[in-house]
Amino acid sequence: MNKAGSNPFAMVDEGPKPSDATVFPEDAPEAASAPHPSVEALRDHFGDAIVAHEVCAGDQHVVYVDPARNVEILSWLKADPGQHYDHLADLTAVDYGGGRPIQVVYQLWSIPHKRALRVKAELPLSELEIESVAGLWRCADWLEREVADMFGVVFAGHPDPRRILMPENYAEGYPLRKDFPLRGRFSRAEQTRRALRQNPEDDYFPAEMGDREPQLVASVADDEDDESEEVNHGD
């Protein structure tokens, strides 16, 4: 900022200039935020299963947990009267790309205590499987289906593991992965051909729902008349 009085002729209000830029928020020393009561309780209760803890965006507490014990930890967070995270606000995943693990993110909110907590579980790309929490929160049913659809994370014990946004026979992979090209893996012509060939009556009969195989993506190789027109999306 122009120091007032340094130049009496520069009193015209010009607003700040780019050269006035100071340090950026992330370079600034992090403000000491209040400790989160649930984090200490989690450490006491689960010990090693709480892998890490960090504070993001000033006051948002994030706890990294062991993916093998996610249901155990989350059901404790939901049921324990001191925690009572009864509202699963969101369940999603983040792929940072470059072979880094995919994070499954649970946004928890406790309606009685008015407290938020973010729980993350990191899954290496080689074993993208985590236990489903649809038994704890019914809303996790669709949210987990979406994560499975978009990232290819397998939710063990999910009651209805079908794709949700993409068609059931979608064979191009998982759209929100970083290695997935923006326009898809197949050419436009192939994408159109597959869309037209689809028969909406094939799927979703209630009678079939019981014994459906939890197979999320039809393998490309299994498709008979596929002439592997892949990777031609630059048209």
Next chain:
Amino acid sequence: MATESAEYAVSRNPEMGPDGSLVPSPMDPFDAPEPELGSETMLVNVGPQHPATHGVLRLVVELDGETVVKVIPHIGYLHSSFEKLGEYRTWNQVVTLTDRMDYLAPLIYNCAYVMAVEKLMGIEVTERCKVTRVICMEMDRIFSHLLWLGTWSIDIGAFTPFLYAFQQREKVYKLHEALTGARITTSATRIGGMMADLPEGWTDGVREFIDNLPATLDEIDGLLKHNAIHIGRTQGIGQISADDAVNHGLTGANLRASGVPYDVRKDRPYYDYETYDFEVPIGCHGDCYDRYLVRMEEMRQSMLILRQALDRLPGGPMDVEDPRISLPSKTDCMSDMESMIHHFKLITDGIPAPAEDCWYSVEGSKGELGMYVVGDGGPKPVRWRIRPPSFVNLSAIAALSEGHLMADLIVINASLDIVLGEIDR
């Protein structure tokens, strides 16, 4: 005449025979055995192209007679992967994607997104901007609820409220247009401020809108609230208890109709909502009728907030005075070299965000609207996730409608107030 021939002379009512005895009509299966009923269920496809589905929603319904046994919703017909598209755009460019999701309340989406990004970047917006965004969000809450009110009454079988509601909606469309130049795809916000300051006389337009709205609401309420058909169609239909509603992740009016007073504006106040004087209406039965009452009252409360916000709207700058975030004025760009360069750099490079993540939720018109933004130090998001309230609300439709009649399924669907653009994203 053809019907006089013996072939057509079929008596449809019991008649007296020549001897005075009752001659049964041939239509009466008086001694036919009772047919076996209820052994088979029928599969009915609803949608995706049907006005009662409020968009391209497909419901496969298993029916036993007229009773719904099972509902399987299919979504994804509008899927455009906005979240993926956002990863290829700078933080400011994503704003245009947000209003294309919930086109019934676009300003709430514009605001919620930039609020999340500002929280991630640690930007505090100006007081004028905060109040302006509150006005925008409350106006669009009414805007969205009016559409719900119109379509809801059509689904019940009443056409008139639809016309009254859309007459008022048109005024909000005009206010959108005056503010942003677009009626639906507003894209009104920018990181650190708004697209432009409020046009002259705009606040008077908002005042006029909220001055005229109560009469319309009273008129519609008078048509529906004590209407025997409306009550018969909605009371006790699609009932859900408070615990189940929380467990299903319902938010917004759908949750509050079940008696849970969870409102993000009250429980996690943003933009000084704690200083506005308003009530959160809650229901006690959790059925379709209570959802109607809650939404009607929410519109009235939003008008209260709007009035207070318009009264306290301060002067001063709209955008933050930080040259790394806000664009310089056009006049400066044309007269000052440094501003020109700076404008160019901001547009081409974008604004970097720290390598952190941030969850921010606001009370949208459909429920809790969450934005989860993940940065990596660059000008584009690594991940941009929307917590779509309609998506989660719709997932409860199967549980809500099982055991009810097919016609009630349409009412339950209408009472959830969904928008498919947001569900499929």
